[in-house]
Amino acid sequence: AGDGTTTATVLAQAIVKEGAKAVASGMNPMDLKRGIDKAVEAVVAELKANARKVTRNDEIAQVGTISANGDAEIGRFLAEAMEKVGNEGVITVEEAKT
Known part of the structure; x- marks a missing residue:
């Protein structure tokens, strides 16, 4: 990917x-x-x-999209989560129970 x-x-x-x-x-x-x-x-x-620093939200979304096999929606979700937790934050992904 x-x-x-x-x-x-x-x-x-x-x-x-x-x-x-x-x-x-x-x-x-x-x-x-x-x-x-x-x-x-x-x-x-x-x-x-x-290496190139990635700081803008659209750049983070692009990296997330690539890592998610081209799924732009996941890329956007990742960028939103990064915006909330910051560079040193932790994002935990869990499967929904429903």
Whole structure:
């Protein structure tokens, strides 16, 4: 849907698979962990460098819409909820009982 969930899952699966192969072929697991940690630091730094702040209600709605597989109504609901709770607030979604 554009929020990176599938990409993150595929990458995590590949890291686990290749890491297991490396350890099975004799790599020190702690060296593997240190390598993964360094890679994570580099990726996080790059993401922060390319990040763009989203502050306007319509921008928040757009991000919500993408995360909800294109459902604009959910995007609007999310933007409204964010407006009420603020950046540090918590939004809990529960299934209705009716």
